Amino acid sequence: GAVVSQHPSRVICKSGTSVKIECRSLDFQATTMFWYRQFPKQSLMLMATSNEGSKATYEQGVEKDKFLINHASLTLSTLTVTSAHPEDSSFYICSVLPPSGGAADTQYFGPGTRLTVL
């Protein structure tokens, strides 16, 4: 069964509104979650690393005030796209890292959320 869920799977909104995307770890508690963005026919680009109980770490070029990340519990991280514009339309994917050590740990990915901003 699914290890990671995302909600909603698809959202259409008007320009200027804010959209919240939830990522839930279903099988284990996760201190670390990641948020990615995927453009059509392109690769996943890491946006930020979400750490439970602390501020997220954003990749260079990602606006932290526009993409608000909250990792309030060990099973839930949220990404809020504030004042969304058409250029924010994309496929947003989260992943969850099991609570163990080592660079070879497998990340478990959510099914993604398709955001369309009109």
Added chain:
Amino acid sequence: GNSVTQMEGPVTLSEEAFLTINCTYTATGYPSLFWYVQYPGEGLQLLLKATKADDKGSNKGFEATYRKETTSFHLEKGSVQVSDSAVYFCALSRGSARQLTFGSGTQLTVLP
């Protein structure tokens, strides 16, 4: 910085054909290497991984060997099936935060 260069697609093969998808990387230190697969309408799934030089990862008939001398991690399968049609991503894991750097992805279509 770290980067992954992956064979561009799309790749179209007939069922039972041999598959190779090339992947090379640039990284400091000794990264772990992964192949992820994304089936239509689904999230990414780990296909296989290797953590050190000369390791071979394998799963579902797919194989890839960590070649440090050529900084490569090519994906191979001896006989593809229609159900293998998907997008394949090569990736490396870096640093203590275990963040993934992905290649551009290769779309594979297998025809019956």
